[in-house]
Amino acid sequence: MPERVKTDMGGATAALDCDAELMLRVKEGDGASFGLLLEKHRSPVVHFLYRMVQNQAVAEELAQEVFLRVYRSRSSYEPTAKFTTWLFRIATHLALNSLRDGKNERLQERLDNDSSGMPARQVSDNRPSVEQRMVYRARLEEVRQAVAALPEKQRAAVLMHKYEELEYSQIARVLRCSESAVKSLLFRAYETLRARLAHMA
């Protein structure tokens, strides 16, 4: 039945060609193409890393490392997979390592500074009341904690599926597992999130 799930593949295919072409130009020494790739993927990578590690400074530091690795690998780059798959594989690898290396310190930092990286949400009149802000913060904190409580691979899968809109096959390549394993990961992750967040409807 998977063939019945039709997603917007056209854009992704075009993006593959464009990004891979740009990366091949970077390989030939075209610095401007690297700038274009950076411009396009900077925010998605930083946002993904932020939601993974839940610390803006650490997320940006890791994102710098991601793009540095992309730049370093330019001479050996071969477009065997979609560029975004490769990019998110690097990002996920760094995020998981970071979480394993310094989990406790960052957790403490998060708790101490729970508004880090949290944009001031604009409501209709642009000036939310204190109560609205408190409700919003409480809900947001609940979402963040629910996501943070997911096992690392489930968390990465959910974030790539929900926010980056990666296909199952791409997530499978990023996490080095089968597509059916990704579906299973997502199913369990959303099941956990439904149990924790369904009351927010």
Add this chain to the structure above:
Amino acid sequence: MKCPIETRENAELLLAYCARKLDAESTATLERHMEICPACREFADGQRAVWEALDAWEAAPVTQDFDRRLYRRIDREVSWWNRLLRPFAPAFVRQGLPIAAAACLVVMAGVLLQHPAAAPPVAQPQSAQVEALQPDQVDHALDAMRMLGEFNYRVRGDAADSKM
């Protein structure tokens, strides 16, 4: 249709439906099924709530100097490599082997200098003793050489006699 909730493989239909990524035909079929299936309805409601909750979690914008910091790191890395390789690059082309040999010697010297403690701790008194006995040893060595010379001379003489 077969209930998606009963087969995990088909649950992706419900996930895609809640993410509004399902095509019109499949959406219509699923909605018809949900009218008579409370389990799927409950799943979809819960999933929609999760989706909306996750939508509310906006990430902060990237700091403005992100690119500048990145390019500074790239420049630093590139210039570090250039600085490291600049003196060697032309020399490697012309005379790679002598430089490689010199590098090996430097590495070996470094390794030897790294392990001076490997020498036995009683080395100092022994060398003093050798220095005190040196004239005697020289005499013995000279005697031995003289005897060896005479021995060789006689052996050669004997060999010449036997040939004749």
